[in-house]
Amino acid sequence: MEYYNQTSTDFILLGLFPSSRSGLFLFIFIALIFLMALIGNLTMTLLILLLILLDIHLHTPMYFLLSHLSLIDLSYISTIVPKMASAFLFGNKSISFIGCGIQSFFFLTLAGAETLLLTSMAYDRYVAICCPLHYPIRMKKRICVLMILGSWMMGSVNSCAHTIYALHIPYCRSRIINHFFCDVPAMLTLACMDTWVYEYTVFVSTTLFLVFPFIVIVCSYGCILLAICHMHSGEGRKKAYSTCSTHLTVVTFYYAPFAYTYLHPRSLRSPAEDKVLAVLYTILTPMLNPIIYSLRNKEVMGAFSRLTQRICSV
Helix, strand or coil, rough: CCCCCCCCCCECCCCCCCCCCHHHHHHHHHHHHCCCCCCCHHHHHHHHHHHHHHHHHHHHHHHHHHHHHHHHHHHHHHHHHHHHHHHHHCCCCCHHHHHHHHHHHHHHHHHHHHHHHHHHHHHHHHHHCCHHHHHHHHCCCCHHHHHHHHHHHHHHHHHHHHHHHHHCCCCCCCCCEECCCCHHHHHHCCEECCHHEEEEHHHHHHHHHHHHHHHHHHHHHHHHHHHCCCCCHHHHEEEEEEEEHHHHHHHHHHHHHHHHHHHCCCCHHHHHHHHHHHHHHHHHHHHHHHHHHHHHHHHHHHHHHHHHHHHHCC
């Protein structure tokens, strides 16, 4: 049986993988997903930035937003998985008090920025399809930059408030966090005080950063689908339906488990359930985003094909 020093100020992350053969298989599976997400997002970030510079067809806000989404996902998954992997491989499950706060801050900042950025991307598609004549005005470069800066700033402010509170509440003797990263709800179970006031602020924050943005995204795609119904081309309608349904599926994979974890009462959740749901929005979604938003995007792949032909001709 593992023994942890309870007098230390460090936290202990129990991790995601059990110490068995099944845990090893699960670790290999997660490691492969992490590598796919890492390579996919790094490649997409560099490739889209290169294509934006070289191809005039991609000088639109959508691809500027898309490059930032890949950058966020790259940072997002790198905040959590390396520590989780090292804990499993080397058995060092401890994380310092400050280290836990830093991990929590970056996780919440990136998560908040991504929810708002996905909302901006849905709004961009809505304006492009439903109000094409107003697109140059509503999505000009200045507004696009403000959307991105606003996503980062609002995510940082929200994260800073939660992290400061989590680091200033008194903790009981046990420092064992039954999770694979420093998630604030998991840390609250160790508090030596009643945290109902803070849990109410978590509810408000989750509503503002998850529920409202998700409603905006669903409404945007709903308007897009209504506009698609009036398209005369059956093939175009089919492709548009496929794209919208795929985007909504990925968005739901990210928002639904996130909102469920943070809105569901702590007494009705189990640590195992929280871990499984956390895998969806911290590991699986960053892997799917470059596939759904970039590799299935014909304009991106067309620009990449033209770039390849230009290099080959030279």
